[in-house]
Amino acid sequence: MKYECVACGYIYDPELGDPDGGVEPGTTFADIPEDWVCPLCGVGKDMFEPVK
Numbered sequence: 001m002k003y004e005c006v007a008c009g010y011i012y013d014p015e016l017g018d019p020d021g022g023v024e025p026g027t028t029f030a031d032i033p034e035d036w037v038c039p040l041c042g043v044g045k046d047m048f049e050p051v052k
């Protein structure tokens, strides 16, 4: 499932991960480390919501 940053609209796609942020492709949002932040605006995971 994809997650969207409610602050800036960035979409986290588990198929792509966030290699620049140390998250490998194939990582589900739930498995991302709690200290990960949005690569665009820097907010934490609690600012993300599932994309339907």
Ligand SMILES: [Zn+2]
Residues within 6 Å of the ligand: 005, 006, 007, 008, 009, 010, 038, 039, 040, 041, 042, 043
């Ligand atoms: Zn963001």
